[in-house]
Amino acid sequence: MHDQTDPDATALAGLRVVDLTQVMAGPFCTMVLGDLGADVIKVENPGGGDQTRHSWGESGEGRDSTAFFALNRNKRSVCLDLKSAQGTADLHDLVRTADVVVHNWRPGVAERLGADYATLSALNPALIYASVSGFGSSGPYARRPGYDLIAQGMTGAMSVTGEPGGRPVKNGLPVGDLGAGLLLVSGILAAVLYRQRTGRGQQVETSLYEAVIAMSVWESTEYWATGAAPKPLGSANRMSAPYQALRTRDGHLTVGANNQRLWRNLCEALRLGHLTDDPRFATNMDRMRNRDELAALLEERLAEDDTGAWVDALLAAGVPAGPILDYAQVLDHDPHVRARGLVRELDHPVAGRVKVLGSPLTLGASPAVIRRHPPLIGEHTEEVLAEIRRGREADAAEAGR
Incomplete structure (x- = not known):
């Protein structure tokens, strides 16, 4: 402006x-x-x-x-x-x-x-x-x-x-x-x-x-596709996983691994390559069905380091990610x-x-x-x-x- x-x-x-x-x-x-x-x-x-x-x-x-x-x-x-x-x-x-x-x-x-x-x-x-x-x-x-x-x-x-x-x-x-x-x-x-x-x-x-x-584009889509009224998912997404907020050692970050390539890149960046062969997480639909188990495994690894270090590592691997900031951090300090x-x-x-x-x-x-x-x-x-x-x-x- x-x-x-x-x-x-x-x-x-x-x-x-x-x-x-x-x-x-x-x-x-x-x-x-x-x-x-x-x-x-x-x-x-x-x-x-x-x-x-x-x-x-x-x-x-x-x-x-x-x-x-x-x-x-x-x-x-x-x-x-x-x-x-x-x-x-x-x-x-x-x-x-x-x-x-x-x-x-x-x-x-x-x-x-x-x-x-x-x-x-x-x-x-x-x-x-x-x-x-x-x-x-x-x-x-x-x-x-x-x-x-x-x-x-x-x-x-x-x-x-x-x-x-x-x-x-x-x-x-x-x-x-x-x-x-x-x-x-x-x-x-x-x-x-x-x-x-x-x-x-x-x-x-x-x-x-x-x-x-x-x-309400995703919510209406889910209801018409399944016949069941959508429920709260916290920060998770209705159409893909993992696409949500996750806890780190000193806070939280968001990650958007919403296709197979990004899923593989995420696992490599977190040194969790074995998850790509886990049948619970083989496809996006599998990951959505088992999103709670998946989030727990990812947070176990993320707890080993701080938000800033993980965001840098994920971005270097081509995975969309970012810290969760409050408005003081955003409005006063964000470049x-x-x-x-x-x-x-x-x-x-x-x-x-x-x-x-x-x-x-x-x-x-x-x-x-x-x-x-x-x-x-x-x-x-x-x-x-x-x-x-x-x-x-x-x-x-x-x-x-």
Whole structure:
């Protein structure tokens, strides 16, 4: 990610996004669009704005939480009271200038606020109207409140997470929220391309529930192939073995020996060549059936040395492997994180110099950029409304000629 101020160098320069979202899935989607150059205008309520402004760390007037920083760079903040006639009118004026509107309200809320697709597309027929919710706008669960935890539990994800025989465990990362945000980015960009061909806008929708199910590719495959509901495997893989975390003398490493060549290389690197002739481990299916016995044998050898030495030996043998690190080791010390620019710093008018994650997207000709700090609540209200007024005046002048 480049730190620069030239908006014309970005992939989505000129694309205006009205962001009506808060918390995680929606803001993550719009932040990705902002990183790629879109002009993201975050519409917040005057009574406190996005809930994450007050989630973690110091908060209050002008003192926003680190959670808000993580999801809201490259945006301008506008305060509008959408329950008032003036706020609704201002939103409608803003939508007339927009390419995309994104919201994460539950079904029915947009209609009550005069911000539903029928209303807004009548103002701007080319509008791309994108939404993310817990369960989608139709179906028996549509009006349920949706959170990442709930989606993970109801989609089966928690039934396959954790160690065998343990209590239900959610994924450590909020895969429903972030997965839905990324899917919505894809849908919006597809709709932009469609509009370029046809001139027509459309609705784009996804949900946390659908995002988690969409990622259940191995689990659904196993169920349909065997008729048995998949169970937790800890760090092991459903389709190959050994492909999991293993204990060493001073910690853990991961190893991915998921074909016969890598299996032989692993055995040679660990000085366990006799295992290649063991009928329990002859094929991948054999190794999967006997993965617990196999892991015990591998860990017996790995206990003889430290993680770093074994990772070096395995990589030298061409076996995919890596240490298991905590976030302090990753974010503060990992040289690859630094080399790839995955931790960035930006200046905030109140918090000073703050760290954020960099964009994982590398575009050679139109790089992702950090152009704006996470905005103070309402920081750009007058600026954006003045732009709208000037646009209306220009349109009126053009119509009068």
